[in-house]
Amino acid sequence: MLEESGIAAAVRLPGQTKSSPEAQPKPVASSSTAFRTSRNRWSSPSPLRSFLSAAALVLVVALVQLILHDAKLQRLQVLRSHLIHSSSSSSVSSRSSFFFPLHPHFPPGPPIASPVAHFDDPDAVCLNPASFPSTQPTSIPLTTMALADDTKRVVDQFEFTDADVNAHVQEFLKQMNEGLAKDGTSLSQIPTYVTAVPNGTEKGLYLAVDLGGTNFRVCSIMLNGDHTFNLTYNKVAIPKELMVAKTSEELFAFLAKQIELFLREHHADRFESHVHRRHTGSDRRGYTEEQIFRLGFTFSFPVQQLGINKGKLMRWTKGFDIPDTVGKDVCALLQNEIDKLHLPVKVAALVNDTVGTLMARSYTSSGKHRSILGAIFGTGTNGAYIEKVENIKKKIEGEYDTSTGEMVINTEWGSFDNQGNVLHSTPWDKQLDRESVNPGFQMFEKCVSGMFLGEILRLATLDMMKSPESTLFKDTNSSTNDWATTTNVAAHSGLHRQWGLDSAIMSVAAADNTPELSTLRQELENTLHIYNPSLEDAQAFKSVAAAVGRRAARLSAVAIGAIVIQSGKLNDPKEDIIDIGVDGSLVEHYPFFRDMIHEALAAVTEIGTQGADKIRIGVAKDGSGVGAALIALVAAKMEKPGDFMREMRKDIKRQLDSLPAVADDSRINPAVAIGGVIGLAAIAALWWNKKR
Ligand code: GLC
Numbered sequence: 220m221l222e223e224s225g226i227a228a229a230v231r232l233p234g235q236t237k238s239s240p241e242a243q244p245k246p247v248a249s250s251s252t253a254f255r256t257s258r259n260r261w262s263s264p265s266p267l268r269s270f271l272s273a274a275a276l277v278l279v280v281a282l283v284q285l286i287l288h289d290a291k292l293q294r295l296q297v298l299r300s301h302l303i304h305s306s307s308s309s310s311v312s313s314r315s316s317f318f319f320p321l322h323p324h325f326p327p328g329p330p331i332a333s334p335v336a337h338f339d340d341p342d343a344v345c346l347n348p349a350s351f352p353s354t355q356p357t358s359i360p361l362t363t364m365a366l367a368d369d370t371k372r373v374v375d376q377f378e379f380t381d382a383d384v385n386a387h388v389q390e391f392l393k394q395m396n397e398g399l400a401k402d403g404t405s406l407s408q409i410p411t412y413v414t415a416v417p418n419g420t421e422k423g424l425y426l427a428v429d430l431g432g433t434n435f436r437v438c439s440i441m442l443n444g445d446h447t448f449n450l451t452y453n454k455v456a457i458p459k460e461l462m463v464a465k466t467s468e469e470l471f472a473f474l475a476k477q478i479e480l481f482l483r484e485h486h487a488d489r490f491e492s493h494v495h496r497r498h499t500g501s502d503r504r505g506y507t508e509e510q511i512f513r514l515g516f517t518f519s520f521p522v523q524q525l526g527i528n529k530g531k532l533m534r535w536t537k538g539f540d541i542p543d544t545v546g547k548d549v550c551a552l553l554q555n556e557i558d559k560l561h562l563p564v565k566v567a568a569l570v571n572d573t574v575g576t577l578m579a580r581s582y583t584s585s586g587k588h589r590s591i592l593g594a595i596f597g598t599g600t601n602g603a604y605i606e607k608v609e610n611i612k613k614k615i616e617g618e619y620d621t622s623t624g625e626m627v628i629n630t631e632w633g634s635f636d637n638q639g640n641v642l643h644s645t646p647w648d649k650q651l652d653r654e655s656v657n658p659g660f661q662m663f664e665k666c667v668s669g670m671f672l673g674e675i676l677r678l679a680t681l682d683m684m685k686s687p688e689s690t691l692f693k694d695t696n697s698s699t700n701d702w703a704t705t706t707n708v709a710a711h712s713g714l715h716r717q718w719g720l721d722s723a724i725m726s727v728a729a730a731d732n733t734p735e736l737s738t739l740r741q742e743l744e745n746t747l748h749i750y751n752p753s754l755e756d757a758q759a760f761k762s763v764a765a766a767v768g769r770r771a772a773r774l775s776a777v778a779i780g781a782i783v784i785q786s787g788k789l790n791d792p793k794e795d796i797i798d799i800g801v802d803g804s805l806v807e808h809y810p811f812f813r814d815m816i817h818e819a820l821a822a823v824t825e826i827g828t829q830g831a832d833k834i835r836i837g838v839a840k841d842g843s844g845v846g847a848a849l850i851a852l853v854a855a856k857m858e859k860p861g862d863f864m865r866e867m868r869k870d871i872k873r874q875l876d877s878l879p880a881v882a883d884d885s886r887i888n889p890a891v892a893i894g895g896v897i898g899l900a901a902i903a904a905l906w907w908n909k910k911r
Pocket of ligand 1: 431432518519520521536537571572573595597598599600601602631633664
């Protein structure tokens with residue numbers, strides 16, 4: 220039947236053609252001259268010529284079809300050998316029932332007879348396949364159970380039981396108290412010099428900058444004095460090369476430049492009038508304290524704080540590595556670069572983002588309950604809480620307000636149990652640590668925070684893909700795929716690159732509860748270039764991602780639970796709510812992260828379900844910006860009249876003194892004079908030589 224059709228004739232091999240010998244194709248001209256010649260020759264058409272040209276056309280079409288057909292045939296051959304290979308490995312059930320209508324070529328219905336050769340006949344040559352698959356999907360034995368087993372093998376290693384939660388809480392409390400007693404312990408327990416939290420009535424316009432991880436934010440915050448604020452900000456990604464720059468100056472000059480751009484854009488009036496005063500030399504007349512912005516510097520790395528706007532970097536975290544900065548006062552580094560640009564800005568306070576979060580939460584909550592803890596679960600993780608000064612046994616350098624008897628402590632809990640007393644690591648945690656810029660440090664953070672979760676998931680997934688027992692992303696399901704929908708992982712997929720898997724996909728995986736996991740499968744394609752993953756692939760990926768995420772949430776509960784116990788508020792009948800402010804991408808975007816924390820908190824013996832019900836975890840959006848502004852305000856209030864200008868003048872003098880002495884223009888520099896004479900003599904010698 221098909222043989223009679225024109226299409227069938229067109230796809231016949233040249234040797235099989237029924238056309239006349241004159242209809243052989245002419246060589247195809249490739250240059251424009253040849254094209255003109257051939258056109259002239261055929262310019263007066265006769266019936267024979269018309270017939271021959273039509274036949275030639277048919278043959279050209281036939282050849283093209285043949286080439287295309289051949290290419291498809293080859294792909295089918297590859298697919299066939301792949302299927303024969305996979306069907307001979309261990310097997311359990313067909314995955315065809317899991318398919319969702321990504322494949323419109325496979326409508327359900329009775330099988331249609333087809334001339335397509337069967338894959339199990341090795342000698343069959345498929346010369347004329349239909350342009351669409353015409354058989355029902357067959358049940359190719361697959362290894363779904365092997366994938367399920369392998370997934371379980373991986374998932375089990377992330378198990379974090381209630382007993383684990385309790386053991387970790389006890390160890391956390393122990394390490395907290397060690398950190399309060401002396402320096403150099405795993406939990407740094409850094410005194411912040413912040414001795415009170417705001418009550419929401421604070422007012423004023425402040426600047427804040429936030430260097431925390433991936434981005435740098437510059438904001439101005441108007442505190443309205445009624446628990447509300449208005450915030451304007453610019454955000455830029457920190458260039459990767461600056462995170463590992465050779466000198467501190469490179470990074471801090473970039474930060475100062477961003478402050479300048481922000482002021483020009485959002486506070487042009489104040490900025491321009493400042494520039495004008497400088498240009499007209501009217502500095503001394505018009506330079507008043509009110510015209511200078513106080514800036515709160517949120518610097519979210521471990522810093523040995525020496526005062527409200529002074530602190531030395533202890534070590535970098537979150538992928539930063541600029542050895543030159545360690546041990547230096549980061550406020551002075553920023554102020555120097557600001558001064559080089561002559562900006563009307565004074566770094567007034569140095570703040571960790573967790574302290575900022577605690578401040579912001581206290582400012583915005585209008586109830587009678589003040590927050591006891593500010594915590595970040597984002598790129599990194601950390602917490603700052605209110606501690607009784609009498610519990611801080613190590614020496615607190617410098618001055619601070621003693622009236623409240625309390626001080627905010629920055630725990631730097633990312634380093635909890637660096638020594639590995641309780642934290643147990645999976646092989647993928649160990650690999651991640653080995654390949655990180657700070658092996659052996661931030662061990663808790665490496666299991667909990669957004670920067671690392673994606674990498675753990677990547678390493679575990681890659682391991683599964685490499686395992687011969689596992690079928691993950693191996694297209695064992697292609698019995699129901701045509702060649703165009705074969706599962707494959709692109710060579711450039713992020714799966715093959717360190718940090719190539721963004722943790723954000725874990726939120727997508729957790730949120731996708733559709734029967735076909737279509738959103739997640741789409742995301743695997745879009746972000747990881749894993750094309751046409753099967754439902755089982757997506758299910759396996761989702762399970763591993765969930766295990767990594769759940770362990771992170773339960774570990775987060777360890778830190779929160781220990782601090783709640785340390786606060787002593789659990790058994791205080793006056794405290795019906797224990798408020799905690801949190802911020803960061805995990806708490807904001809990972810579905811059920813807070814629920815999982817709550818569930819684990821209830822499993823802590825000292826807390827229980829009743830205690831867990833008292834704990835309120837609320838998001839403090841933009842905490843680091845608002846918090847920094849609030850601390851800058853406190854710092855400004857602590858200044859004595861005239862302090863600010865005095866300090867400013869001291870800074871200017873220090874800068875002037877550090878400038879190299881400038882030679883008097885009116886006298887000739889001897890070096891220049893000698894150089895000039897020698898130069899002239901050389902020219903004269905050349906000229907004289909040439910002349911002779
Ligand atoms: C890292 C930093 C810490 C910060 C946290 C959250 O752990 O060391 O200072 O608070 O990330 O950003």
